Amino acid sequence: MAEQEQSSSSTFPNPPSFWQDFTPENLTRIEQLRKSFAEANPTRDVPIRLSDIPDSLINLQPPAEPKDGKWRVFGEPLSLDDKLQTLEEGGITNLAPTHPSRQGDNATPSSLDRRDVPRADHALELKRLIKSLLLNFLELAGTLSINPGDGLAKAEDLNTLLFNIHHALNEYRPHQARESAAELMQEHLDRTRRETTAVRSQVEKARRVLEGLGSLTIPAEAVRGAAAAAGEDAAQVAEELKALDKRRDAELWAATDAAFA
Amino acid sequence: MGDRLTQVQDAVDQLAQQFVAALHFVKMRHDLETLGPKDKIRDLPKQDPQAPPSEVDSLPVDDFRAGLTELSRDLITKEQQIEYLISMLPGLQNSEKDQERAIKELEEDLKAAESQRREALKERDQILSELDQVIRSIRRP
Numbered sequence: 001m002a003e004q005e006q007s008s009s010s011t012f013p014n015p016p017s018f019w020q021d022f023t024p025e026n027l028t029r030i031e032q033l034r035k036s037f038a039e040a041n042p043t044r045d046v047p048i049r050l051s052d053i054p055d056s057l058i059n060l061q062p063p064a065e066p067k068d069g070k071w072r073v074f075g076e077p078l079s080l081d082d083k084l085q086t087l088e089e090g091g092i093t094n095l096a097p098t099h100p101s102r103q104g105d106n107a108t109p110s111s112l113d114r115r116d117v118p119r120a121d122h123a124l125e126l127k128r129l130i131k132s133l134l135l136n137f138l139e140l141a142g143t144l145s146i147n148p149g150d151g152l153a154k155a156e157d158l159n160t161l162l163f164n165i166h167h168a169l170n171e172y173r174p175h176q177a178r179e180s181a182a183e184l185m186q187e188h189l190d191r192t193r194r195e196t197t198a199v200r201s202q203v204e205k206a207r208r209v210l211e212g213l214g215s216l217t218i219p220a221e222a223v224r225g226a227a228a229a230a231g232e233d234a235a236q237v238a239e240e241l242k243a244l245d246k247r248r249d250a251e252l253w254a255a256t257d258a259a260f261a
Numbered sequence: 262m263g264d265r266l267t268q269v270q271d272a273v274d275q276l277a278q279q280f281v282a283a284l285h286f287v288k289m290r291h292d293l294e295t296l297g298p299k300d301k302i303r304d305l306p307k308q309d310p311q312a313p314p315s316e317v318d319s320l321p322v323d324d325f326r327a328g329l330t331e332l333s334r335d336l337i338t339k340e341q342q343i344e345y346l347i348s349m350l351p352g353l354q355n356s357e358k359d360q361e362r363a364i365k366e367l368e369e370d371l372k373a374a375e376s377q378r379r380e381a382l383k384e385r386d387q388i389l390s391e392l393d394q395v396i397r398s399i400r401r402p
């Protein structure tokens with residue numbers, strides 16, 4: 001009883017019954033089946049759906065595509081080729097049926113040529129639509145002031161215009177998507193190039209530091225060698241060496257600082 | 262703040278809303294006139310000022326005119342705005358083929374830049390290990 005209450009009050013429906021089929025054993029079995037398929041057909045990619053599969057594992061692979069390419073989710077009809085509904089299909093008058101971008105593929109003799117057309121005329125058409133929208137509103141206001149009963153037809157015109165504008169804008173979306181993709185790639189390219197130059201300049205600096213270190217060690221050793229050769233008093237030599245070391249250290253750090261600055 | 266197409270669509274929707282608002286203003290705030298000598302303007306009982314007026318709530322003529330002017334100006338401004346947005350739409354000058362070509366070129370450039378970057382990184386690792394060696398070899402005297 002309690003369970004029933006819970007299920008009726010839950011926001012989401014229970015998971016489909018086949019979720020229990022996804023046991024570790026079944027998963028390993030289907031994995032083995034896939035492997036054996038890959039060994040049997042090394043040249044082909046393993047398809048998402050294996051054709052001959054035991055009934056107990058049938059739920060472990062995704063179902064086939066709907067044959068007619070249409071299905072419903074939450075009451076909404078969906079189709080495999082997600083195309084923009086044409087205005088006629090939506091029951092709206094198409095205001096620019098002669099425009100090259102509005103004709104169906106079968107209507108234009110050369111749909112390839114269409115891809116060559118810059119989108120500038122598209123913008124022109126949009127601007128025309130917007131302008132006539134404003135004009136139609138003016139007409140609507142005028143009609144309403146004379147005979148309010150006739151306003152409905154004019155409002156219908158406005159409706160058609162608005163639908164046409166939105167449709168034209170939606171038609172533009174793929175174009176904008178490509179444009180943004182190009183933009184993103186350009187950005188990525190710039191970033192990569194910046195990074196490369198930054199890395200290179202750092203490497204250059206590090207190299208200079210290394211060279212600086214190499215040139216610094218020489219004088220101290222020369223003095224050391226000279227002192228040993230002269231055979232001077234041992235204590236004095238030690239004292240001198242200590243002072244030299246200190247100086248060398250200081251020089252070294254100064255050089256490093258200069259190189260990194 | 263969406264992409265530019267969505268901006269245009271939003272602006273168009275706003276324009277439509279402005280249409281409605283303008284008509285509503287005209288409907289509710291106009292002055293009452295008598296059409297003939299026998300007509301009489303009825304005196305409505307004073308309503309609660311908080312409640313939305315169900316009948317015409319007349320404005321003085323000057324205010325009404327000013328309101329009309331302002332609303333019309335707003336409409337025009339919005340229209341101009343939409344036109345500006347349209348002329349700002351990305352890639353108006355490019356055709357689909359242009360775009361494809363540009364994207365392909367960018368892809369090539371990206372590959373080249375990526376390999377350069379890898380080279381630079383390798384160089385950096387090398388210099389790093391060199392530096393490492395030098396630092397390790399330093400002994401306190």
